[in-house]
Amino acid sequence: QKEVEQNSGPLSVPEGAIASLNCTYSDRVSQSFFWYRQYSGKSPELIMSIYSNGDKEDGRFTAQLNKASQYVSLLIRDSQPSDSATYLCAVRNAGNMLTFGGGTRLMVKP
């Protein structure tokens, strides 16, 4: 069973701080990784994708991938209350399917 694991949280950070969200996966042949943001009662929205080892930055968001450790993370700099949501990690396997983690709930306190 291919698995994607996330700490369910809630992860609570003060406004302006860096939020660090982590995800581990079990399928060594996974090739692409996605972070989705899901507000309560809404559908997931793609915010970052990463395919190569290292860091990828987009505005306040940085995705980090370490394939050797089977670990992908999302950093949110200068966290805002509007960043409060559940963040879903998704991993694409060789069969072209996405496997989703259970999500980490982030709370940014003013």
Next chain:
Amino acid sequence: DGGITQSPKYLFRKEGQNVTLSCEQNLNHDAMYWYRQDPGQGLRLIYYSQIVNDFQKGDIAEGYSVSREKKESFPLTVTSAQKNPTAFYLCASSIRGQTIYQPQHFGDGTRLSIL
């Protein structure tokens, strides 16, 4: 604007009743997917289709059925055999192909409850 439209937004099912959730996309995507999300949980794959007139079971297909007669449409029927249908149902689509650079994009979802 291109996107994925799910309807209805809310749906109520009576005991023994089949209900159908609609999913339409105008993104010209070949692949379409149905997921179920229970409160506080991640997404679980019900069915997917990579091409018209072909679809495959996902991890939790029992009690559900789909059809893919048109590229734009991928309706999901929740049958009376699905004893615990209360959940948030999400339809997604993506470009089909061998490239790995293919995120899935989601519709707004349908919330199904039992009467």
